[in-house]
Amino acid sequence: MKGAAMYASVQTGSKEDLVAQYAPLVKRIAYHLICKLPDTILVDDLIQSGMLGLLEAVKNFDSSQGASFETYAGIRIRGSMLDDVRRSDWTPRSVHRKARMVADAIRQIENTTGGDARDADVAKFLGISMDEYGQILQDTLCCRELSVEKLAEEGDH
Numbered sequence: 501m502k503g504a505a506m507y508a509s510v511q512t513g514s515k516e517d518l519v520a521q522y523a524p525l526v527k528r529i530a531y532h533l534i535c536k537l538p539d540t541i542l543v544d545d546l547i548q549s550g551m552l553g554l555l556e557a558v559k560n561f562d563s564s565q566g567a568s569f570e571t572y573a574g575i576r577i578r579g580s581m582l583d584d585v586r587r588s589d590w591t592p593r594s595v596h597r598k599a600r601m602v603a604d605a606i607r608q609i610e611n612t613t614g615g616d617a618r619d620a621d622v623a624k625f626l627g628i629s630m631d632e633y634g635q636i637l638q639d640t641l642c643c644r645e646l647s648v649e650k651l652a653e654e655g656d657h
Contacts, residue, residue, distance in 0.1 A: 515558045522573050526550035529577050537585060546581045553580025599640040601626065602633075 530546035537546075557576035561569055605625045609617035623633040 518558050518569065519554060522554055522570065523551070525570065525574060526554055526577050529574065530581065533578070533581055541585060545584065549584035550577045550581050553577040556580065595639045598636045602636055602640070 526547055527550075530543050530550055533546060534541065534543045553576045554573055557569070557573040560576075561572055563569070565572075602622060605622050606617045609621050609625055613621075619633060620630065623630050626633065628636075
């Protein structure tokens with residue numbers, strides 16, 4: 501069940517109060533997650549998918565399971581946001597994981613040497629061949645999203 505149908509299914513008095521009471525939790529989780537996500541993800545999109553997660557939590561919460569509603573809702577809200585991000589991302593998780601691994605290696609090398617990290621240094625630090633390192637970089641570049649509007653603003657038509 502999605503969107504308006506889910507909202508219509510939780511239209512009882514106490515459930516409406518729960519949604520209103522925990523709406524700030526959705527915003528807090530969205531702003532916490534946005535820091536860890538790519539620039540292409542909008543906070544408003546996270547809030548929207550989080551509200552659907554909150555509605556789902558209100559509908560499915562069972563107090564006899566022992567958890568508080570806030571705990572249950574927080575898990576469902578965050579899960580709903582991450583599901584939406586994953587659904588809209590066509591890049592495999594392994595590419596994102598390897599890109600983070602390379603970025604961490606570059607950061608560590610630059611912190612210890614005080615200069616720019618060279619490709620050979622990064623490959624050696626990661627314990628991989630230069631060919632493998634080059635493939636990781638190529639995969640990472642292929643998964644980037646570009647904004648046509650941003651290119652136009654910069655004068656690159």
